[in-house]
Amino acid sequence: MIAATKMTDDASDDHGLLGDRASAGHALSLLLSAGGDGRIQPDPETGRNRYGTRTIPSASEISFASTTASNVSSQGFAAADGQLKRLFGVDGSHAVAMDQWFAEIRDRIGRHLGCPGSGIVLAASGTDVELLALGLTLALSKRPVTNILIAPEETGSGIPRAAAGRHFADATALGYRVDAGEMLDGISADRIEVRTVAIRNDAGQARGADDIDRDVIALAEDALKRDRDVLLHVLDTSKTGLTAVTRAAARHVAGLAPGRVRVLVDACQFRCGSADLRRDIADGFLVAVTGSKFLAGPPFAGALALPPALADELAVTAPLATGLSHYTALHDWSALMRGRTELEFGSHFNLGLGLRWIAALEQLDPLAAVGADLQRKIRQAFADLVRLRAARLDGALIHADDEGDHIVDRAIVPLTITKGSDAFASLAYTQRLHRSLREDVAGPVCHVGQAVNLGSRTILRIAASATDINAVSARLAEGDIFDRAMQPIADDLDRLFDKWAILSRSVRGV
Structure with a gap:
């Protein structure tokens, strides 16, 4: 597995990544499938990952699979190629420092979400984002936490484990071997309970928004009465295009106990308008996005956006659980946020993650200009x-x-x-x-x-x-x-x- 590395910030001496062992295009294809778990590792015979997609442009293939995974676009591949050359200085210019390069990626994401780049935390996948959001909530909370999930069967298979603070696979995107189902170091099982709310009935019919909102409000009120804090999910787009909880209900729950309720908007499909996500940030909600669904970037490119007030809170809270160091790299965070988390990072950066976001942003930037x-x-x-x-x-x-x-x-x-x-x-x-x-x-x-x-x-x-x-x-x-x-x-x-x-x-x- 090609994962993250412990290189220094100055990448100028590492031209070997683009050297004689393979063509630049082949090297880039490998890097675009690096820094993720086994689901994106290419089969050596077919070059396809478990989703059946490839990290080279495949113009002859027809793709309407952006709910799951997409081949990299020709525009995204070219953008990633240009940035890789810029990063390592192979185009004749001075190599860009790794910290600056990742800061530029976070800034580009943040501009679309109405969030400062310093408040963007990169992550390998939407499931990794869930772990980060939970870890931040636990650091900000002095009480046990009730994590309210919406239709986990229509989000991701690893979400229920991650929402409980458990390893969701046997290896992390950064290459660490872990025990699936076990608690992350620094997270106690008795601090978390996971409650779920369905968006469909047993027959598969969509439930009414009012019914879902009532269930969520009742669960939140019950948790608060039991002296627990709450992490409430808003599912912006499910696998089948449904949404729940309403933003109005989420704001109501957040207002029940300010400082004790955190709202995480699961916008990992990235199918809502940027204006909606800016409103979520303004309302103090955390927002989870990925570049690998609607934006059609290569699979495994996630990010968590933190509202400024929450980022400020971290400066006076306990450090994050040590087990998160297996899931997040130093340059996934801004220098400001790194100083506030007090997390010992096991890896310096995830290059594949950065390149996948470059490919995704190549679609997000022009999309913003389409009315x-x-x-x-x-x-x-x-x-x-x-x-x-x-x-x-x-x-x-x-x-x-x-x-x-x-x-x-x-x-x-x-x-x-x-x-x-x-x-x-x-x-x-x-x-x-x-x-x-x-x-x-x-x-x-x-x-x-x-x-x-x-x-x-x-x-x-x-x-x-x-x-x-x-x-x-x-x-x-x-x-x-x-x-x-x-x-x-x-x-x-x-x-x-x-x-x-x-x-x-x-x-x-x-």
């Missing part, structure tokens, strides 16, 4: 294109429970998979269909979002990404009419659904 009305128009057109093709596909349907404004708002279209006579397909059948779409047979390699169980049915997800929206916006700026600007997306959807129809017939006997 909200145009973004919604493109998302609406995308959803309509998918609906039209799904209606003609024998083997999938848009279930009535999944219709709603969230399909357009979040640009995620869930397709319920069927198997003969419109009977719901099994998870095994759906997973095989998903794998077959990624194979180079019966058409181009096609990526869609991984299978998700919703009650008695299983879905695959087709999602637009910032790459799609930016491309349409660019074609409009060049003078195309709207339908023509959408045509490349329509063509890719045609090829995806043509292949899907062939594969549905071939795997139906499973």
Whole structure:
């Protein structure tokens, strides 16, 4: 595993990373898959990680899988290549200090969130962000903490363990071997309880927002009465595009006991507007984002945004749990925040993480210039294109429970998979269909979002990404009419659904 390293801040003597052993492109591809756990390590034969994606541009492959993982874009790869050369001074200029390089990345993220760059903490994944948020909450709290999760089954498989202060895998992104399920050093199990709130009922139907808010408020009030502090999650976008808790309910809970309630907005899909996230920061909420979902950067690029008041609190609190040093590197934090955490960092920096964020920011920066009305128009057109093709596909349907404004708002279209006579397909059948779409047979390699169980049915997800929206916006700026600007997306959807129809017939006997 290529993980983080303990190099000094001056990287000018390390040209060997880009030397004769491999081409610069191959070296960059390896670095883009470094500094993460086993899920992003490439298979030596296929070059693909466990998500089936690659860290080299793959223009011939069709990708509507930004709910799960994406191949790196050509623009993102070029940006990462330029920054890697700048970092190591191979373009003839003086090498940039590592601390400055990571500060620039944090500043770019912070500008989009309305948060000072000094308040941005980088992390390898959304699950790593959960551990950091919990660690910060425990450091700020003198009481035991009740961690209220929203639909962990629609966020990430490791979230429940991380939310309890436990190692969620056998190795960390920084290369440390740990025992999955065991508590992190410095975190006591009796300080944390995890409570969960569902966003769907047992049949897979979305619950009403008022019902979810009532459950959350009741759990928070109960915890406070038992002299516990609260970490409340707001799920901005689930795997299937749903949202819960409402921001109004979150502000209400935070107001029940100022200083004892922390709110963490899980915006890891990054599908809401930057204005919403700026409001969250202004309200004193923590915000978790990743560059590897809607922004279509390579998988494993997370960040936690801290409101200024919370960052100030850390200056007078206890140090963070020592076990977090296995998950976070020195340059993931600003110099200001490092001085306030008193954490002994086991690694200096995670180069792969920085490069993955560079690739993601290459989409976020131009997206910020696309007006909200145009973004919604493109998302609406995308959803309509998918609906039209799904209606003609024998083997999938848009279930009535999944219709709603969230399909357009979040640009995620869930397709319920069927198997003969419109009977719901099994998870095994759906997973095989998903794998077959990624194979180079019966058409181009096609990526869609991984299978998700919703009650008695299983879905695959087709999602637009910032790459799609930016491309349409660019074609409009060049003078195309709207339908023509959408045509490349329509063509890719045609090829995806043509292949899907062939594969549905071939795997139906499973």
